[in-house]
Amino acid sequence: MFDFSGLSNAVIEGDSDQVQTKVNEAISARVDPLVIINQGLIGGMNVVGQRFKVNDMFVPEVLMSARAMNDGIELVKPLLAGGEMTNRGTVIIGTVKGDLHDIGKSLVGMMLECSGFKVVDLGVDISPEEFIQAIKENDGKVLALSALLTTTMLSMKSTIEECVAQGMRNDIKVIIGGAPISQEFSDQIGADGYAGDAAAAVELVAKLLAS
């Protein structure tokens, strides 16, 4: 069996050159492309996610690892049947209408990606209609909404109501977060869950998709 520790370590180190070298070695050794991705690249990234969670790595380091992993995936992709990759599910993420806060939401997106979810980040100031559109286009399983202002929190409610109106509420899990958000508010507006930080968001998404 191919030893993936070198490749995983290169991902953890965020060393893109080394990742590409190791991926090419694996390809040459005719390792199944999906195995290269899951055991080598995502395997390394899982360690990164764990380390970040216990404050052992900083965001810039996680981002370097993510970039290195992606560089590796790019090499493997052409070898996949139909070019298709599996993932743990697609998360549509964005900051709600009227709210321009970006970073918190991006961090959650980053952590979800590190954990093997596909993330579609719509950005900030997103209307209910735009969220709905994106869910449809990307076969989204989870909708992650961010709001940082007490005066934009209620846009979360409108977005959930729009999901109901579109008859798609049962097909999507909605999670919410941001400084003024609480579990109580989440219950009130009928979201499926609230996460206080990026690590909790990952756990929440995993739990919701498992159930």
Add this chain to the structure above:
Amino acid sequence: MFDFSGLSNAVIEGDSDQVQTKVNEAISARVDPLVIINQGLIGGMNVVGQRFKVNDMFVPEVLMSARAMNDGIELVKPLLAGGEMTNRGTVIIGTVKGDLHDIGKSLVGMMLECSGFKVVDLGVDISPEEFIQAIKENDGKVLALSALLTTTMLSMKSTIEECVAQGMRNDIKVIIGGAPISQEFSDQIGADGYAGDAAAAVELVAKLLAS
């Protein structure tokens, strides 16, 4: 016309002996008993209420005035047709089930009485059923509920629900107050109003009964 200033002043001073002297003078002068009460006694008490509201009198002084007024009323009462007195409406007041805080509620009761309302003070730890019973027995127009704990606030909600269940919600105005209570909570549980202090409670009751 009889000069009531001496009687009113005696009420304001909380001087019971003087009140009784002045009331007897008025009775001897064949003044209409209801006029003695409304212009002389309650007239003085209205000044007391106003002074208390602007921090010009303390509670013990208000209580002395109230006692003096009542001593005066006792003298006049036998002269009233059928012994009946008019009042501005009856308020049933109490602290809700599970809550033993007494004083805040008593102060509101005191201020309402000073302002010419009839007050039935049920005390503390009062169940929805006991409130309902008292409304029926006393022809209550306003139900005033007090709660001082975050864990007893919801007894207010049950009490209102019981009013609905008994089909009497439209016949009674419900007002609420206490440290953890807010206008928002009042709206949430469907009360008719919230008052932040005793003076505000009086204004609220007057407004609700006028409308």
Add this chain to the structure above:
Amino acid sequence: MANLQFTELAYTDLNEFIYGQAKKPVVCSNGMVIGGGTVYPEVNLTLPTMLIDEETMPKVLSQYEEMIHGICSKAHELLSPGIIIEIELLPPCTFNPQWGIDVTKVVKGVMNEYYTKFGLKSLLRMTVVDVREGKTLTHMYKGEHWDNVVNTFRGCAEAGADFLAIESIGGKHLHDEAVMNCDLPKALFSLGVVGCRDMITLWDEIVKIAAETNCIPSGDTACGFANTSMVMAHKNFIPKVFAAIDRVMCAVRTLVAVERGAIGPDKDCGYEGVYLKAITGTPISMEGRTAACAHSSSVGNIAACLADCWSNESVENVRLLGGMAPTVYIEQLIYDCRIMNVAASRGSALEMRDILAESDRMFDPQAYILDPRVVLRISQEIVQGKTHFERTKIAASATIKELRAAFQDGLLQLDAKELKYLDILEKQLKSIPDDEAEFTKMMLKNNTIDKFDPAKYDFNIDSAAK
């Protein structure tokens, strides 16, 4: 049973009478010493709007768990040398002792977790509600109510409480009436006669339970008494001078806990704790500006002069922008304590104490009587009294004297209405006979049974004058 007599002050030197230092520090098994040089934050928290019943208990417990996690995590992050957590049980958790015990277990569990994982030192004060009132009370010292109080104390102690405390209420309904009417003799009867006697029976029991469970009997507070006056005065419902005199009278009652074996830290909302510290050397918890979440105050800074623990009084678990309110408040308390502790380490503790005192002293008689200088002077008078009744009476007269002098010397602002009440209250005080039995007879004559039922207290006049 302990029956300590404090006839002299623990402090003779004003320069030793200071925050963070107590003559009789409380040494805890985890190494924290209360009154040993460090002021510790003591955070107190309560549930948000919710019912407590059989069905909601799991939610109640998870609320407590969430709050304690937030608090401990913040305390660790801000490198607090130690924290105290106080849980004032809510009535259903004393009426059902098992629920109070379950709360204790959950809270202590999280505290232990943070000690094991991060070395965060913490102590748990469990404050049982004194449920001995209401329509169904049959007796103060036997029957269901008493048993629930006792069983909750024992159960919480066994479940891991470090400190036991209570806001006891013997004689409270008499006192409520006294406050509403500014009736000093009735207040004195409630506190110095009925209250003190109730404290003896109650605290003998608490001290016994503490001894049997290896737990610390900490102290009481006149929360139901002087704090009622304080809140009423703050709203201008009664004169501030009444509240100030009432506060000092309460000291004699709260002190009974120590006479019967409590060793501190005394409870935060008992501002009269400063007198207890002066007389007995027991460390005390105090609350001030950072308790604005629970009630507004005219003693926001001066309350800290002699504090060994510094508390927020109570905050419910609601969301603020910066986090859940209990987490926000532990942060504020930690920074408050840092100021005091750093000042002490730089040799500036006395100057800091005097700054805190000068900050508020002038504006309210309730602040003035917390000034360490004034506390020592009045305490010296109080300990001259031979009985609780006598001491309470002295407390009132000495306070009136101090307030009058302070006004005359321009050290305290009092308006005409306040001065008028100083006269009224002095007159009331003079009407009180020196003989306790005679006074008691007088008081019982105008008493109604719904305010004070002697039978429920096993109260008789003869035994009063002890």
Add this chain to the structure above:
Amino acid sequence: MANLQFTELAYTDLNEFIYGQAKKPVVCSNGMVIGGGTVYPEVNLTLPTMLIDEETMPKVLSQYEEMIHGICSKAHELLSPGIIIEIELLPPCTFNPQWGIDVTKVVKGVMNEYYTKFGLKSLLRMTVVDVREGKTLTHMYKGEHWDNVVNTFRGCAEAGADFLAIESIGGKHLHDEAVMNCDLPKALFSLGVVGCRDMITLWDEIVKIAAETNCIPSGDTACGFANTSMVMAHKNFIPKVFAAIDRVMCAVRTLVAVERGAIGPDKDCGYEGVYLKAITGTPISMEGRTAACAHSSSVGNIAACLADCWSNESVENVRLLGGMAPTVYIEQLIYDCRIMNVAASRGSALEMRDILAESDRMFDPQAYILDPRVVLRISQEIVQGKTHFERTKIAASATIKELRAAFQDGLLQLDAKELKYLDILEKQLKSIPDDEAEFTKMMLKNNTIDKFDPAKYDFNIDSAAK
């Protein structure tokens, strides 16, 4: 247009560099003097959970009215010598200038009422949101976004604002990227090149409006920049040394407001204000422990060392046991200010300042760089720079030098990961050329238009090196 050059420090004597005192105090028409010897509380408040639209505006206004009533009433009750109220407008109230104006009128109306009735002195700081971002932005200095900002400023000034302020955001998206990647050159480009140039245009306009409306142009804050770093560092997402260096670099940008005519007090959440005070003598507002309602902090006490106003940052109108949260927070701020002001009146201001500094300095580089001694040293370096670019670069290098020395001297705790980043950041800094045009070209090469669109800023390389 003003174009002040600050080549020397306003302070040469550390003993004059202290809270409540500024070399250039701001004298207001109601007699309040900011930086004239008294620290004033500055309370900031926001709406609870609610929508703002045409339909809810009456409710919005009554929320503001309720909050200001509560605040003024408490300030009067606690005899505050004066208060400042800050309203940070919410985005809809800048997108619709009339709504922002209506808020101003309601707020100022209540403030005037309390002045007339009770003599309560107060000042209103209106902070307009910098809405110049988002999908529909066409240009930074013309078009709808710019017009809304300008019209809101003018309307609020005419409606009674005493101070105009903004948290400007020119270059912010570049900086967001820099923070996420700990990319010092990109942060420097965002702040020292793009940000400073944006500030010039923006503040020239604000100062002009202020002059025409007889209002005071107060100041800016790097809220969108260094506070993002601060929050990220606080969550352990990025190293604290990056946040500390970023804070000092931000000082050069925030200072541009003063160069263009702002006179203070600088805005609370701009912790870099201490550098602005050192260099220009302008009074500043600061926030610390009593802003825990808005965010946790590692500078809870040290932030007060040089404060002329003391703020809670922001609290929403929710109910706490003690009252509505804005009322609770004005009380806490008033007591905080009393401590500082009483210390000053007793001649202990310097000792108090040093206690506050020692309280936090050791535990976090972000606290260390707020120590007045350190501020003066680094400021002295900064003013050596000839251009904003040069000054920002010096800010970074001087901070790195200070942090390294502090660690070596045992004055500051830094763990291995932090030390590693100090090396990384120093290396990054060394890679930056001395020539601004060359640096700009370098930066633009890797730039994406969604992070920074030069056309929207009328940005060209040649004009950069001014």
